[in-house]
Amino acid sequence: MTEEPLDLTPLYRVLEQYRAQRGALIPVLQKAQELYGWLPKPVLETIAREMRVPLSQVYGVVTFYAQFYLTRRGRHIIRQCDGTACHVRGAGRIISTVENRLGIRAGETTPDYRVTYEVVYCLGSCGLAPVAMVDDQVVGHLVPETMVKIVDQLQ
Ligand code: FES
Known part of the structure; x- marks a missing residue:
């Protein structure tokens, strides 16, 4: 099954709200997961870049908390x-x-x-x-x- 292209526009809206807040990584990841149902790589890369956090740190958080999903989930x-x-x-x-x-x-x-x-x-x-x-x-x-x-x- 082919993957639909990922629209990052709603993610940028979320990032606009949180960009200035320190320590907002987890809420941003939660919002992103609400938007996409899981956390695809381009989403994590965008979050890391825009929040100025190393990608390794983003992966560290996502793999630590069971609430985050790195693989696509069912409807x-x-x-x-x-x-x-x-x-x-x-x-x-x-x-x-x-x-x-x-x-x-x-x-x-x-x-x-x-x-x-x-x-x-x-x-x-x-x-x-x-x-x-x-x-x-x-x-x-x-x-x-x-x-x-x-x-x-x-x-
Ligand atoms: S064992 Fe408690 S709900 Fe199934």
């Missing part, structure tokens, strides 16, 4: 819980079913960037086990068939 993010409560209620079977359905392993993104599928270890909703977050929605009492239906509906 939809599914986080399947496989913590203890969810595991004993069959999360493992849901995970293998979804992996088969999407043709990827947990932790990967489909080649068309439709879905990123992740496994996490407790979403704080153990009473609803097994649980997944589908984008911003918590879905509980899952069975593999329900999850397949949900996955198929994501565009």
Whole structure:
């Protein structure tokens, strides 16, 4: 799949707001990630240049914090819980079913960037086990068939 060209105009708008502020690197990176969904190399290079920070320092920050992504994410993010409560209620079977359905392993993104599928270890909703977050929605009492239906509906 070909990458769409990256429009850096909105990033320059963000940089305009923060350029004069010392220590604004993290908020700028957060805003940039909101704009692009992840942090592509040209975005990091632009931020480093415009904020007058070494690129190595920018990479240092981005790799230190788990909130930043250096690879492109899917349009939809599914986080399947496989913590203890969810595991004993069959999360493992849901995970293998979804992996088969999407043709990827947990932790990967489909080649068309439709879905990123992740496994996490407790979403704080153990009473609803097994649980997944589908984008911003918590879905509980899952069975593999329900999850397949949900996955198929994501565009
Ligand atoms: S173990 Fe799955 S929500 Fe807590």
